Amino acid sequence: MQLRKLASSLIVAGALLTSLGPVLAAEPEDTMIIKLKGGDVTVALRPDLAPKHVAQIKALVKEGAYKNVAFHRVIDGFMAQTGDVQFGDVEDGFDARRVGTGGSSKPDLPAEFTSASFERGTVGMARSADPNSANSQFFIMFAPASHLNGQYTVVGEVEKGMELVDQIKKGDASANGMVQNPDRMLDVRMASDPK
Template identity: 70%
Template sequence: MLRTIFSRTLAAALLAGGLASAAIAAEPENTMIITLKDGDVTIALKPEMAPKHVEQIKALVREGAYDNVAFHRVIDGFMAQTGDVEFGDMKDGFNARRAGTGGSSRSDLPAEFSDAHFVRGTVGMARARDPNSANSQFFIMFAPAPNLDGAYTIVGEVEDGMDKVDAIKRGDPAQNGVVAEPDRMLKVRIAADGE
């Protein structure tokens, strides 16, 4: 009886905190850690859902391409977008007018859509109108967005640090979320690689 009460209490606490899916952590090779101004955000990458996208993200992380890249588009109640390694690097080549229009030197990726849903903490790939145009940019959801389901590739989910994502500076709603003096990803790494 006591075990049943404990199990129900633990499950309720996890659900209330939005951490039900985080109970099982991703293996270190598929765990991306983003250091923000307020601390670390841990993301479980999903190679079983989007193997080509996850492979490209991990390669860019290991090249250091995401370090110092701006959250150039942040819409309250929707998502925070980053990952433009071409125009979004705030230490080398940042271009506020072009941030969000670039990618990387790697090829664009074919869509890897799934039946998964865009909910709070989901990490999805940004793209142009062409479904096969995702490259380096990704976004983290602040709230569910069913209209994105099956139309954008999901690459992961926040396991820990969603409060740090919530603290990212918001953009101007009149400018489609473009952020003046944006926050950035200070450092990005794969957990298997160590510090």
């Protein structure tokens, strides 16, 4: 009898948790879906940490600016960088010498540094030596990197598809991770957008 009650309680609890969905999942309007050659990577954006950066990323996604943009700098065991909409579009205007130096037509952003740490799956904004120079480029961490904490803006974390991020073509370590014939984001959309 006790086992039957316990089983019944577990079923009810499981149904309740299932109906609530993932506890830490972002709302659809803050969920970015990156289509890679192997499938979709779901990123929970964090407007609570970096409202200006997240707003700019979402605007660029809605414009279609990230479509076909290369993962131009990929360092095994560290991170995969993408998002140079100016020089990184593999289908239109790709410039192998300048990719990684561009941004978008939108203004650079003031830093939004927080105490959030850079762990595997963290998405951060790329920038130059100027802390207030992030624009459109971002990177996804393969592994923790505490030396980035408080130095770069955290904008989200991978919720699903990290195994696909792991498969992104790696760059040449002697060339600071620059990738020849790089993989790309085939498409990027917000979960709230119509398919």
